Amino acid sequence: MQQTKLRHQQGITMTEDSNLQYAVLAEFNWEPSVDPANIGVTARNGIVTLSGHVGTFVEKYAAESAAARVKGVLGVAEEIEVRLPFGITRTDGEIAAAAVERMAWDVVIPRDAVKIKVEAGWVTLSGEVDAYHQKNAAEREIRSLIGVIGLSNQIVIRPRIDTRNLSDNVMHALHRSRFFDANTITVEANGGHIHLTGNVHTPHERRVAAATAWAAPGATSVQNDLAIL
Numbered sequence: 001m002q003q004t005k006l007r008h009q010q011g012i013t014m015t016e017d018s019n020l021q022y023a024v025l026a027e028f029n030w031e032p033s034v035d036p037a038n039i040g041v042t043a044r045n046g047i048v049t050l051s052g053h054v055g056t057f058v059e060k061y062a063a064e065s066a067a068a069r070v071k072g073v074l075g076v077a078e079e080i081e082v083r084l085p086f087g088i089t090r091t092d093g094e095i096a097a098a099a100v101e102r103m104a105w106d107v108v109i110p111r112d113a114v115k116i117k118v119e120a121g122w123v124t125l126s127g128e129v130d131a132y133h134q135k136n137a138a139e140r141e142i143r144s145l146i147g148v149i150g151l152s153n154q155i156v157i158r159p160r161i162d163t164r165n166l167s168d169n170v171m172h173a174l175h176r177s178r179f180f181d182a183n184t185i186t187v188e189a190n191g192g193h194i195h196l197t198g199n200v201h202t203p204h205e206r207r208v209a210a211a212t213a214w215a216a217p218g219a220t221s222v223q224n225d226l227a228i229l
Contacts, residue, residue, distance in 0.1 A: 016072070017043040024048055024067050033062040039080065041067070046074035053081040057148040071203060082121075082149040090147025092118040098145050099123065108137040114155060121149035128156045132214045163192050163218040170194060170216045177212065179205045185226065187213070192220030199227045 020043040028036035040051040048067050054060050060080045067076045084090070096118045103109050103116075113134075114127040123142050129135050135155045142151055167189035174180045174187070185198040194213045200206050210224045 017045070020046065020048065020070070020072050023070050023072065027066045027070050028063065031062060031066045034059060034066055036063075039063055046072060047077060048073050048075070049077040049079060051079045053083045055083065055085050056144070056146065057082050057151065058143040061143050069203065069207075073203075084147065088146065090121070092120065095121065095123065095145060095147045098147075099142055102141040102145065103138065106137055106141055109134055109141070114138050121147055122152070123148055123150070124152045124154060126154045126156075128158045130157070130159050131217065132157055132219055157192065157220040159192055159218045159220065161218050163189065166192070166194065166216060166218050170213050170219075173212050173216065174209060177208065179208055185209065192218050193223070194219055194221070195223045195225065197225050199229045201229060203228060 021041050024041050024043070025036060028034045028039065028041075035054070038052045038054065042049045042051075048070075050063060050067060054063065060078070060082055063080060064076055064078045067073060096116055099116045099118070103114055104111070110129055113129050114125055117124040117126070123145075125138055125142065129138070135153065135157055138155060139151060139153045142148060167187045170187045170189070171185075174185055180200065184200065185196065188195040188197070194216070196209055196213060200209060206224065206226045206228060209226055210222050213219060213222045213224075
């Protein structure tokens with residue numbers, strides 16, 4: 001009785017949890033890069049837990065992204081295991097060699113800026129780049145490699161530009177977008193760290209605001225505290 005009362009006080013009911021679970025499964029069926037056959041989904045108080053196994057890390061990433069974009073999802077606990085299809089093996093050396101080659105072909109990633117370490121299929125990226133899109137590009141190249149079971153992106157962003165007008169630049173970019181009301185978002189910047197506060201109407205608008213902030217030259221981190229009304 002106490003637990004049921006608490007759940008109602010929090011505004012989340014068992015029916016809402018079931019609806020959220022169904023919505024996430026429906027999104028998996030809609031997403032072509034995800035095979036939901038071996039993925040389990042549970043929901044509780046707006047937190048979705050994913051379990052089971054998939055054949056590639058890129059599918060694992062796609063499943064987490066698909067769940068996160070469903071309306072009503074407040075957080076995603078991701079417990080999916082990557083299991084290579086039967087008969088396929090990749091040594092750490094092979095994964096590392098493939099990762100180095102993939103990075104060399106990507107013109108966005110500064111040459112020799114990213115270091116790669118592979119241990120039991122888990123890839124760790126380190127080094128320094130000038131902008132977030134370069135850090136993101138490095139991670140994107142690794143996700144689709146066969147044999148990768150996990151990824152830790154520890155690349156540091158060290159921009160070589162003046163960040164004194166960073167908050168104004170981000171605010172101007174937000175004002176140009178049709179998604180945002182200029183009076184509902186506040187942007188603060190300290191060095192390359194950007195802090196977003198205020199409110200938006202949808203999870204999509206919240207993600208777009210963060211992406212806009214990350215795109216600003218000089219951004220090294222984004223703290224997104226925008227509330228959804």
